[in-house]
Amino acid sequence: MLDFELSEEQLTWQKIARDFAESEIRPIAERLDRSENLLADFPWELIKKGSKLGLRTLSLPKKYGGPDLDMLTWLVIIDELGYVDIACSKIFSQCWKLSRTIATVGTQYQQERFLPAFRDDDTFLLAGAQTEPESGSDSHLPYDAPDAGVRLSAVRDGDHYVLNGRKHFVSHAPVAKLLNITARTDKTVGTSVGTSSFLVPRDTPGMSFGRVHDKIGFRAYLQGEINCDNVRVPVENLLGGRTGQTSYRGVASNIELAVYAVVVARAALDAATKHAKQQGAYSEVASMLAGMYKDLQASRAILWRSTWMAVNRKPDRSLTMSAKVFCTEVAVKICVAALEVFGEDGLMRELPIQKYVRDAVALPHMDATNPINKLKITKFLQAWIGEGRLPEWGQSTAQVGGAGG
Ligand SMILES: Cc1cc2nc3c(=O)[nH]c(=O)nc-3n(C[C@H](O)[C@H](O)[C@H](O)COP(=O)(O)OP(=O)(O)OC[C@H]3O[C@@H](n4cnc5c(N)ncnc54)[C@H](O)[C@@H]3O)c2cc1C
Incomplete structure (x- = not known):
């Protein structure tokens, strides 16, 4: 039965989100929007305060200490946070989506390695990196087109993959501790089966980060460039443990x-x-x-x-x-x-x-x-x-x- 009434749990989260938006986001939203140094002004204190309330980790499954809120509840919360400022709200909700991907698609090892770390560190943000300077819409096509899809390559070398290439316009690239990077694992086949995702900690050798994009809107929600130069990623970090799977969108x-x-x-x-x-x-x-x-x-x-x-x-x-x-x-x-x-x-x-x-x-x-x-x-x-x-x-x-x- 389709029901438009909010549950008790949703009403509770609605109030938490409304109070947080009014008391913590509203006083800083305009200043963040006008910032000329987006990275220096990134609202880390806001994220720490929101994390204490559970606003960063609310889609984590119960076994990893989260409330496992469903997407209908996401609507209720975003409707409050975003009413005051959609850029600040999106910093939190980007993490709901990406942690949910690890929780649903990730292997047991990936869940146990990354989800508790994400939960316990109140500045742990996540990024999903697909778009590249030479690949945008073509990697979202509903069919395999010649020369379409991401170019950043992942080549198997023993028990590692070696990543080389560039990404841009990746949300949280300048600030995320863990990045879900989409890479081409097989250039001889279409992009739908030749592309895979890797969970790559920010401090992995060979990773470097370029400029922060200076946009007209959504300013406090940062996008940036990523360079991968011979980044060695253990096979255990291949999302879901198999190639041909890029599932963070949808x-x-x-x-x-x-x-x-x-x-x-x-x-x-x-x-x-x-x-x-x-x-x-x-x-x-x-x-x-x-x-x-x-x-x-x-x-x-x-x-x-x-x-x-x-x-x-x-x-x-x-x-x-x-x-x-x-x-x-x-x-x-x-x-x-x-x-x-x-x-x-x-x-x-x-x-x-x-x-x-x-x-x-x-x-x-x-x-x-x-x-x-x-x-x-x-x-x-x-x-x-x-x-x-x-x-x-x-x-x-x-x-x-x-x-x-
Ligand atoms: C605020 C923001 C946050 C973002 N966050 C992320 C992120 O976290 N991770 C990430 O990987 N990317 C992110 N992106 C990038 C976003 O996914 C791309 O901008 C988008 O996929 C389009 O790619 P493009 O900009 O290269 O446009 P292009 O592919 O160059 O397209 C230009 C125009 O042509 C149209 N077009 C292109 N091909 C076709 C076609 N075959 N048929 C019809 N029309 C077509 C497009 O619709 C568009 O209007 C973000 C972008 C923004 C603005």
């Missing part, structure tokens, strides 16, 4: 980005509504506000439903991709419309509305871009039509074959 990533889109849109609509009321201009912009509200509610509905299906073991990849695309497109639309409601004031740095626009425009580019997600959705549609018809209400991808992605 349902969780789509859902996470969709909820950031919903919350930044909510914050922008709230700000626009308050502003219109204060200016006595409510009736002039009422129709604009109603349109934004309608789009926001539609975003929430697709997000909640796709997450519910994923949590209830009926994951529908085409639905979660649709949620990411729909919610991020709507967020950009709502944030720009909200800025219009402010008139010239919308352009002033002293008001947060311009920040919502800057943050929202980053979302469609994160993980697989929206055009690539649409390509993947098309592939599902083709597969379903091949089977006779599109899925019925409530039917999951798993039940209809599906198209991968």
Whole structure:
């Protein structure tokens, strides 16, 4: 039964997240956004305080000391943290996604080696490194294309793999203690089977880190460059113990980005509504506000439903991709419309509305871009039509074959 009521546990986390956002994130968010030295100003104290509350480790399984919160609860928490600042919130939630990958896909050795260390160190952040200067969308395609995919190579040498190549635009690259690096293990086959993931501690010899990307939005959430020069990684660190597996992206990533889109849109609509009321201009912009509200509610509905299906073991990849695309497109639309409601004031740095626009425009580019997600959705549609018809209400991808992605 699909239920929109929050459980007692979710209400408890909602309050923890709301209090933390108001007391710890709000006082520093604007200063972080304006920083001209993002690495020096990285909010380590905030992370330590959030870690004490369990906000960094909340998807860890109970056997590793975490509360094992599901993705519906992630929505509730991000809706509070992100309302105040999506960049600070994303520092925490990036760790939920990546620790969950190790907990679900990692070998016993990998779980025991890395998850307790991640849990016990309140500055332990995680990164997932796929994008390269010469490889972006082509490594997210739903089919194997010639010369597509990551170039960073991993060559077996006895009981090690040797990694060589470069990554860029990797979130937490400048600050993470452990990196999940995607590498090409076999160039003679397509990228879907010739690519693998490695868990690489930051201090491994041969790893070095280049510039921090100076973005217009999501500023406190750092991306950076990674260089691998003859980095020797033990075979035990091959994620899941087998080649041909790159699993850190997917349902969780789509859902996470969709909820950031919903919350930044909510914050922008709230700000626009308050502003219109204060200016006595409510009736002039009422129709604009109603349109934004309608789009926001539609975003929430697709997000909640796709997450519910994923949590209830009926994951529908085409639905979660649709949620990411729909919610991020709507967020950009709502944030720009909200800025219009402010008139010239919308352009002033002293008001947060311009920040919502800057943050929202980053979302469609994160993980697989929206055009690539649409390509993947098309592939599902083709597969379903091949089977006779599109899925019925409530039917999951798993039940209809599906198209991968
Ligand atoms: C804030 C932020 C955080 C990020 N974090 C990470 C991270 O943690 N780890 C990581 O590995 N990467 C990360 N990325 C990188 C992100 O995954 C890439 O930017 C994304 O995959 C697109 O790659 P690209 O920028 O090289 O664009 P390109 O591949 O160069 O594409 C440029 C444009 O062309 C379109 N395009 C390309 N190919 C096709 C096609 N075949 N059909 C239709 N349209 C196409 C794209 O949609 C895009 O609009 C992050 C990016 C941002 C902005």
